[in-house]
Amino acid sequence: MKEINVAQISEAIKDMCIETNHFLSADMRAALDRAEKEEESPLGRQILSKLKDNLQIAGEDHIPICQDTGMAVVFAEIGQEVHVTGGWIEDAINEGVRQGYTEGYLRKSVVSDPIVRKNTGDNTPAVIHYFMVPGDKIKLTFAPKGFGSENMSRVFMLKPADGVEGIKNAVLTAVKDAGPNACPPMVVGVGIGGTFEKCALLAKKALTRAADERAADHFIREMEEELQRKINASGIGPGGLGGTTTAFAVNIETYATHIAGLPVGVNICCHVNRHAVRIL
Amino acid sequence: MDVNIKAPFDAEELKKLKCGDMVYISGTIYVARDAAHKRMQEALDKNEALPMDMNGNGIYYMGPSPAREGRVIGSAGPTTASRMDKYTPRLLDLGLKVMIGKGKRSPEVKEAIVRNGAVYMAAIGGAGALLSKSITASEVIAYEDLGTEAIRKLEVKDFPAIVVIDTTGEDLYIKATEEYRKEV
Structure with a gap:
């Protein structure tokens, strides 16, 4: 059985807190470049150009891309041949978040209780989703989530008779309601199937997929492309101020x-769709 | 149209702004978001003074990331304005003239904007690193215990924003979305 010490887990999480909040992944940067060329609205192009300037300043001057450095969301895929040593994995993840948000000058946006609302001061706890998988590795996906766009997310309990049209209407309704609030251009994560909580989790997981990677299934891939076309025809545009770029991608996962x-x-998710992966 | 404007704001200058104008703000503005608005409302309910005079002033809905050593502020982009809608008409009736944020406003806020000759502007959401460059000074003036949600006084120079709701109540979000909507 392979042993992985909790210190390695904390270190990986800490690094990803700082990395994701200062540097967008290549797929997101490419999406922004492409959108700037294709956007029809002059104001929209100006906004996309400013978002590129923003990324450059964030990287060079080490200022977070967005002040909402998010609630830390972690997908922990744990190989069943791994023995975690030195402590509890959950403490280790939270220790990584604590160190990353403190040392990285990231905003502490978490309150300990949803009703009393006292800031915990170190951005913990993280929201952690554990999956047991075959093998002897731990794969950690870190995706800090800002709440401008999180607040505009939805779960629809459709009926089988609603069918594919019902699914498309649900996605388009959520996007149109979100409009400028979600800081478009956005990435839309969609989870179809499972149960009430499973579809939400699939939708979150879908956001960690690269913006330029389409679903493997032919039918789902076509639905992703059709929905993106329809969302971009909504007129919402960059910053919600009108234009032809409203979504960089629609990523669908099913169960x-x-x-x-x-x-x-x-x-x-807003245009600052942050995600990073470490395999231990 | 590009417009340079001084803060605190002159009511007559604000009347000239039209939705879609790009404005560059220089001067003093205040920062408050969710928790600070809740406290200001509680203060008003108890007939206590607010930490700053609303008259002619602007509020930027924002909660910055911490400043590194030697820097004025961290990342400093706008937060969603609609969360402040519940508290806003009362502040507008007290003389608040400009709000800077992002996202839609309620019908009640729009009515209060028109009633008071105020303006709602959007800064570019998610451009906090870029926007921080237009902030030349930052000081916490109240509710320090709220951390990032404390009330701050900012000095800004050519801070860029776009007029979304002007003094007549016209809304750029509705107008511009209509302009680019296509049938597919």
């Missing part, structure tokens, strides 16, 4: 579901 249901989760 088996019940004979009576068709759950659809729509998790919207």
Whole structure:
């Protein structure tokens, strides 16, 4: 059995906190470049150009891309042949978040209780999703999530009779309601199937997929492309100030579901769709 | 149209702004978001003075990331304005003239904007590193215990924003979206 010490886990999380908040992944930068060339609105092009300037300043001057450095979301895929040593993995992840947000001058945006609302001062706790997988590695995906777009996300408990049209309407409704609030151009994560909580989790996971990577399934890939075309025809545009670039991508994940249901989760992310991966 | 404007704001200058104008603000503005608005409302309910005079002033809805040593402020982009809608008409009736944020406003806020000759502007959401370059000084003036949500006084130079709702109540989000909507 392979041993992985919790210190390695904390270190990886800390690094990803700082990295994701200062540097966007290549797929997101490429999406921004492409959009700037294709956008029809002059104001929209100006905004996209400013977003590129913003990325450059963030990287060079080491200022977070966005002041909302997010709530830390972690997908921890743990190989069942791994033995974690030196402590509890959850403490290790939170220690990484604590160090990353403190040492990286990132904003502490987490309150300990949703009703009392006292800031925890170190951006912990993280929201952690564990998956047991085959093998002897731990794969950590770190995706800090800002709440301008999180607040505009939705779960729709559709009926089987609503079908594909119902799914498309649900996604388009969520995007149109989000409009300028979600800092478009956005990435739209969609989870179809499972249960109430599973579709939301699929939608979140979909946001960690590269913006230029389409679904493997032919039918789902076509739905992603069609929805992106329709979203970009909505007129919302960069910053919600009108234009032809509203979504950089629509990423759909699916799962088996019940004979009576068709759950659809729509998790919207702004143009600062941050994600990084470390394999230990 | 590009317009340079001084803060605090002159009511007559604000009347000239039209939705879609790009403005560059120089002068003093204040920063407040969710928790600070809640506290200001509680202060008003108890007939206590607010930390700053609303009259002629502007509020930027923002919660910065921490400043590195030797820097004025960290990343400093706008937050979603609609979360402040519940508290806003009362502040507008007290003389608040400009709000800077991002996203839609409620019908009640729009009515209060028109009633008071105020303006709602959007800064570019998610451009906090870029926007921080237009902030030349930052000082916490109230509710320090709220951390990033404390009330700050900012000095800004050529801070860029776009007029979304002008003094007549016209809304750029609606107008511009209509302009680029296509049938597919």
